[in-house]
Amino acid sequence: MKAFITTVSAAALLLLATGGASHGQPAADPPCSGQVHPNPGFERGTTGWTAGPRIVVFGDATRAAHTGHAYATFAGLDVTRADLLRTTVTVPANCDLTVRFWVRTTTTETSRGDYLNVGLAVTGIPPKTRFSLAFDGGAPWRQYVMSSGTATTERTATVSFLASETAGNGATTFDVDDTSFTLS
Numbered sequence: 001m002k003a004f005i006t007t008v009s010a011a012a013l014l015l016l017a018t019g020g021a022s023h024g025q026p027a028a029d030p031p032c033s034g035q036v037h038p039n040p041g042f043e044r045g046t047t048g049w050t051a052g053p054r055i056v057v058f059g060d061a062t063r064a065a066h067t068g069h070a071y072a073t074f075a076g077l078d079v080t081r082a083d084l085l086r087t088t089v090t091v092p093a094n095c096d097l098t099v100r101f102w103v104r105t106t107t108t109e110t111s112r113g114d115y116l117n118v119g120l121a122v123t124g125i126p127p128k129t130r131f132s133l134a135f136d137g138g139a140p141w142r143q144y145v146m147s148s149g150t151a152t153t154e155r156t157a158t159v160s161f162l163a164s165e166t167a168g169n170g171a172t173t174f175d176v177d178d179t180s181f182t183l184s
């Protein structure tokens, strides 16, 4: 009888050991991969973004999105005003964040007046304007790319689109679509 119990106990220990081994295997994607924003193409409105009251996210059959139905537009109304659209993501330690976005520029300006400043603020680094787009950006959708670099600690990265326009010199509209926030 004692020998039987010992055999059962040995089998139970073997099961525990097997379970422990499988538990140690990775169950999720590696931390430095994939697109990490929940709403990169604005198909879910302003979810995941902080948007000023005059940022319009919509679908317009006569002005198609880059992909999907929606995009963010900083409307050229030829009035003096500013709009801010921004979002923050977490950048794990030892990861590089690459931010890509597409912009379409429609204008009646002939010199720089209205502009769209695109900024990237990363923990530990002074906020910086990476792109200052203006009337000459072009009507076709055009892609821009910027990245955070790596660090040994977890950081946050805030991307901001700040549009500013002035009255009286024509109007420029900036449409933004298909942002992506990819870790590598």
Ligand SMILES: [Ca+2]
Binding pocket: 041, 042, 043, 065, 066, 067, 068, 069, 070, 071, 177, 178
């Ligand atoms: Ca879209």
